[in-house]
Amino acid sequence: MSSSSGLDIRVPIGGLFTVLGLLLAGYGLATAGDPTHYARSLSVNINLWWGLIMLAFGLLLLLAASLGRRKLSRGGS
């Protein structure tokens, strides 16, 4: 899926979501003991849950990119 530009766009997007997901989920864990922090978001620890979802999406994209690369190099050799 990587075009003639040599850059597979799934890599930077996957990387961004992995890092942001880890950051948000980590922050959510660190603030989990503080209920006032989540008064705004209806007492849902939205940082933790949404961070995990973003992390999963990021890893999925990275996985897809790496599978694509392997297929490409196998096809080329």
Place this chain on the structure above:
Amino acid sequence: MPATPVTNLTGVDYAIMAIYFVVVLGVGWLLRRVMRTSNDFFLSGRSLPAWITGIAFISANLGAQEVIGMGASGAKYGIATSHFYWVGAIPAMVFVGLFMMPFYYGSRARSVPEYLRLRFDEKTRTLNAVSFAAMTVFSSGVSMYAMGKLFNLLLGWSFDVSIMVSAVIVLAYVLLGGLTSAIYNEVLQFFLIVFGFIPLVWLGLNAVGGWEGLSARLAEVSTSRGFPADAYTSAWSNMGDSASNPVGVEWFGLVMGLGFVLSFGYWCTDFLVVQRAMAADSMTAARRTPLIAAVPKMLFPFLVILPGMIAMVLVADYGPAGQGLVPAKLAADGAPLVDAAGRVVLDYDLATPMMLVHLFPSGMLGLGLTALLASFMSGMAGNVTAFNTVWTYDIYQSHIRRGASDAHYLMMGRVATVGGIVLAIGAAYLASAFNNIMDLLQLVFAFVNAPLFATFALGMFWRRTTGHGAFTGLMSGTIAAALHHGLSLPAGAQPGVKGGFLGLLHTYPSELAQTFWTAIIAWTTCFVVTILVSLATRARPADELRGLVYSLTPRPTDKGLPWIRRPWVLAVAVLVLTAALNFVFY
């Protein structure tokens, strides 16, 4: 600068923004090696797969006018705002993919104005190129203005600094990686915007008791304003009479003005979006680009309109005088503005941003605001890449310096990128008269774009259309739009920028109604004048029009493609789903 910003960011919010900036710039940096020719810089070397150009197709349009403006319209008009998608954008996107892309992509034109050059003549191209270039600069400026004002109000950031920082980042990645960099970042920004807004809608809906709770609360707002109870939550059932819905239009003006003229004018002829499809790696990919884009596009109302609707009723005082989270517009002396009827004028553009601040704790707040920044940047980059291409190919190369080396035009593209951003910054400081960005943009589109679709439709599907016909038609269409605007006013408005500057023949119930009818009149004028002048002037010989006109171009064949990848299969699926959405929210 306001004395107290609405909220403050913490370290984690800044960290999220910083990571986003680094990745966006990194993408530009990684692509800098492949920008060797002007074709790489302006057209991505026609090498991108359909899913990337498809996402970029909607993401380039996902600027301030979409995220902020659609939230504003959601707060002001309710679910009827979805007509911008389900009547407007989607049918037009299907049409451009199925019927028009063969000419844009197949003619090998490098821009929409260049297609006009091939089909008609130099003067028609130049007219389109100049007005389009002006419009991109203007839209980009409006977008920047909105961003600077917003971040000043929310976070107390300096207006000038937020404009400069975002402009420099966009400038850097477009200069480095050209259209490919803009498109790749548009894909990234698209996902960021989606992931930033889904939790907002989820929390917002939970807070008001789901769609039923939202409908019940909005019914109170609706009846207190003298509309039927479901005026804010049903898209069609009050469209029979312009007085019974908050949009102030009736179904005919809506379907013809917004659905047919404005939306087809924008999605089928605007180089900002068409450029993304032109970067695709094959004819099939180019045709599938707008069709793939239509799938997420039809779901966007839930992402960008619902936050505005929820903002009206999220907090307790949504009753008769209620305005929910939406603050009043302030006059220069700091007092709330009041309209002719004595009602407080609301600053609807703040509906969605106030939702972010109200529902997101620090952490998610950083993500939400980064998503807003991403939308501003993708809109700005979309305009800048379209501007530099039209400037370089359609104005500079054809009027100022012909026959220079490719390296020279590549250099000119970079210079135009800088120039376009500088002009847009200038425009940002001018754009502040209207209370709703959407209305303003629609008005500009009405003058410039409304006649355009008549020209393209005739040019592509009636081979007798001539260059003189197209040019005179466009001029008369634009003049008709200006005349109509100058002779009519929306109810309650003063003569001036909102119309009526030539006298007053008709008063419309709302600004949008006036805009839609301006578009209808411009389109009809252009259509009729183009036909009359074409018949009176000499036609071009048929062999010059091959590949440019429907009747003289072989149909693109989908044979050999698996049925699931055929453009018309996708098109039917998209239309059926859109019809279903219209029905569900009837």
